[in-house]
Amino acid sequence: MPQRVAVILAAGKGTRMKSDLAKVLHPFLGRPLVTYPVAAALAAGAERIVVVTGHQEAEVREAVLSTEGLSPQAVRFAHQAQQNGTGHAVLSALPQVPNDSSQVWILSGDTPMVRPATLEAVAESARTSSAGLCITSLQAEGPTGYGRVLRDGDGRPKCIREERDCTEEEARVTECNAGLYCATASHLHGELRTLGTANAQGEIYLTDLVEVRAKHGEVAVFAMDPVEASGINTREQLEALERDAR
16 A cells, blocks of 8 residues: 655635634634644544645644644645745645655645545545546535536546636536545656646646646546535634534
8 A cells, every 4th residue: 555645735824814813723623723634634544744834834833733643753844935826835845745656635724624534535546546646526506716627528537627717618517626636646746847827827736737647547536525625714614614513
């Protein structure tokens, strides 16, 4: 079984929280948000956890290290000095990720409901995928704000298109990117640096990796429950998800 590594994206400020506190430091049921995906990755068998930090780096490090059961030897920190997209965030983590057949979960630091069983299922789907990649999706009747999972004529995933870059037809797709991935480490090392910034935001999109990998095999898709996939951008969302959690 390949080694498993988790890369947790926790560099953003989270301006929509309207707070001086970095988003991943906000308490969720009494614990900092970032500790939840860290704990889930540990429980799913991650042998190394790489946390990408930026805003309030020292405080985020302290919060991560407070995660119950986390050995300081199992965690690495990578600094993303300038937030230039999700692909750039993972590039910042690559020096801490082995360049081999390891499986790498990539998940956001603001997703407190993600379950270890889901991480395990996504890793298994990636392991058996001919593209060495599993993405996650959810069905959204009102998909505003989500990237869309686009499929070819045979129903195989061909890319994820961020909403700002969608055509009118693509924007009507209701299968959306749930934001959790599992990729082969060597593919990340070889292909992330080839991704460009020719998009509406001028950023390096991690989602562009899907189109690259789809040329080498079939990308697996794991359907997630929307509540489990929920990230937090506002205080209202935080309060609503806490009610769901209780």
